[in-house]
Amino acid sequence: MATAGAQRGLVRAHGWARPKLSMSQREAIDGFICISPWLLGLLVFTLGPFVVSFVLSFFRWNMIRPPVFVGVANYRELFTDQFVRYATKATVYYAGLSVPAGLLGGLAVALLMNLNLRGQSIYRTLIYSPAVVSGVATAMLWIWLLDAEAGLINSALRTIGIRGPAWLADERWAVPSLVLVNLWGVGGGMLVLLGALQNVPTTLYDAAKVDGAGAFRRFWHVTVPMISPILLFNLVTGFIGAMQAFTNAYVMTSGGPHYATMFYVLYLYRSAFVDFRMGYASALAWLLFIIIMALTLVILRSSTVWVYYEGLRVGTARRRGG
Amino acid sequence: MATSASSRAAGVRRILLGMKWQRRLGHALAHLVLICFSILLMIPFAWTISTSLKEYKDIFTWPPEWIPNPIRWQNYPEALSVLPFGRFAVNTAYIVAAGVLGTVLSSSLVAFGFARLRFPGRELLFLVMLATMMLPGVVTLIPVFVLFRYLGWVNTPLPLIVPHYFGGGAFNIFLLRQYFSSIPLEMDDAGRIDGCSNFGLYWRIIVPQSANALAIVAIFTFMGMYHDFMGPLLYLKDLNQYTLAVGLNFFRGLAGTWGQTYYHWLMAASTVTMIPPLLIFFFAQRYFIQGIVITGIKG
Structure with missing residues (x-):
């Protein structure tokens, strides 16, 4: 169908169809060749596995014996498995705490940085550098900082007479501790939002000033609407990422204490690669997919109220001529 | 008056x-x-660096000595010789280098296709690509593992490298496509008049003018791969195959769990692991900031 359209366009452009490949046909073929690595990857590593995991979720399979079709038994088990409940609760709690904290913290620092102070680049380097070392090394460092007895944080608290919690070893404090570790990398969000702030045209602020708007109203009525698309993008991607949090829970707490940090993907990992229940783990994956999509949809729905798109039509209408 | x-x-x-x-x-x-x-x-x-230079008995003293006395440099060779950390570093360098190369090559080619060549269904496919950014990676985890296991690639670095040659990630394609679109089209016309093929345009006109954007993609990919933990955890079973991330986690098991932990050794190994990304960040800061501005403006 699409090629027929191109053919028609070609006939119209040249008045007749050339026997040899025309330039635009050549271009179309080369275009497909250029995107073919991605197209192939999409099929082999994304769409194919996406479908296969759905199919697998109706089987029982330990990768040794052949898979056995079990209908919706895996899905039924999801709703009676208490660990699914723990995992979902812990994960939503973590995402609900860490994503807004990271965004608001990043925005606060970015607003300060946006004053164009002297030495701005030094602050930027210092504040961003923790975000660069994220990973297992960071986890190690925080295991030591949060050590219940000899860790820096509790030792410091003790000198001012506060008996700190056991952090990672305390059921109530384990998730907030992981949020704290995540917040250390607040510089990542800061840099993105600083970029957004610097793209707000100063003429808008000048106009608001002339109209007598104070600093707070300028922030609320100019800055926030102008950066809201980027806030939304970071909210959504941050949320999808946080719902799949794995490394810190695996390394720092192994899901404990008493399943307080048994994040969803950690439980899924154990079901698949410790218990070798590939079918059940696939059902787990699909449930998570549905949870994430539903919550993302809620965020996107709410965004029509608070996100402002400037020049949306101009952006989509522009095309390459010819 | x-x-x-x-x-x-x-x-x-x-x-x-x-x-x-x-x-x-x-x-x-x-x-x-x-x-x-x-x-x-x-x-x-x-605190990490300070601990990494202390004697074991000094790490628990309070108030802490920020500058250890005596400074114990031996912690570093001691910690790094318990496990083959040199081997881990070589493995990591190999995987990251091969993956970054694949990402830069394939994402730039795909982005060139989307930005500069017209073909039927282009806009739709581009939308599909953007949509895959929203797909949680965990949904495809198990079938992809099964695929690599079927290919016999488990316990080799291939599962960590090869996917990077198939598009190099939607985000990178998006970033490069935005950058390529900002290069004037007259450049292409000039190239065509001089007899460049479409691939000639890619290689001789677009790539040379996009060194900055390609550097950004390379750096972001480096950071992602260097810190990747789940991938090596799934695919590398043999200690000799380990990357620094999984090696460091294994080392922690040896340095103690909840009871007695030899934090001075653990912090020495952690410090060494943090150095490469920090060095790259300090020297390539400009690219980081640029990358964020490109995606920020156009995103």
Whole structure:
């Protein structure tokens, strides 16, 4: 169908169809060749596995014996498995705490940085550098900082007479501790939002000033609407990422204490690669997919109220001529 | 008349002066907050390095000695010789280098296709690509593992490298496509008149002008791969195959769990692991900031 359209366009452009490949046909073929690595990857590593995991979720399979079709038994088990409940609760709690904290913290620092102070680049380097070392090394460092007895944080608290919690070893404090570790990398969000702030045209602020708007109203009525698309993008991607949090829970707490940090993907990992229940783990994956999509949809729905798109039509209408 | 005009001018000057002082005060406060915040964020680094240079008996003393006495440099060779950390570093370098190369090559080619060549279904496919950014990676985890297991690639670095040659990630394609679109089309026309094929345009016109954007993609990919933990955890079973991330985690098991932990060795190994990304960040800061501006403006 699409090629027929191109053919028609070609006939119209040249008045007749050339026997040899025309330039635009050549271009179309080369275009497909250029995107073919991605197209192939999409099929082999994304769409194919996406479908296969759905199919697998109706089987029982330990990768040794052949898979056995079990209908919706895996899905039924999801709703009676208490660990699914723990995992979902812990994960939503973590995402609900860490994503807004990271965004608001990043925005606060970015607003300060946006004053164009002297030495701005030094602050930027210092504040961003923790975000660069994220990973297992960071986890190690925080295991030591949060050590219940000899860790820096509790030792410091003790000198001012506060008996700190056991952090990672305390059921109530384990998730907030992981949020704290995540917040250390607040510089990542800061840099993105600083970029957004610097793209707000100063003429808008000048106009608001002339109209007598104070600093707070300028922030609320100019800055926030102008950066809201980027806030939304970071909210959504941050949320999808946080719902799949794995490394810190695996390394720092192994899901404990008493399943307080048994994040969803950690439980899924154990079901698949410790218990070798590939079918059940696939059902787990699909449930998570549905949870994430539903919550993302809620965020996107709410965004029509608070996100402002400037020049949306101009952006989509522009095309390459010819 | 004259006096009232001059007094009015004085009044205006006073207000302006007041605003200036208000502004200065505001800036001073902002500096204060940022300095405190920066120090707060640097404390974990300082604490790690300080611990890594202490004797075991000194790491639990309070108030802490920020500059250890005596400084015990041996912690580093001791910690790094318990496990083959040199081997881990070589493995990591190999995987990351091969993956970054694949990402840069394939994402730039795909982005070129989307930005500069017209073909039927282009806009739709581009939308599909953007949509895959929203797909949680965990949904495809198990079938992809099964695929690599079927290919016999488990316990080789291939599962960590090969996917990077198939598009190099939607985000990178998106970033490069935005960048390529900002290069004037007249460049392509000039190239075509000089007899460049479409691939010639890619290689001779677009790539040479996009060194910055390609560097950004390379750096972001480096960071992602260097810190990747789940991938190596799934696919590398043999100690000799380990990357630094999984090696460090394994080392922690040896250095103790909840009871007695040899934090001075653990922090020495952690410090060494943190050095490569920090070095790259310090030398390539400009690219980081640029990358964020490109995606920020156009995103």
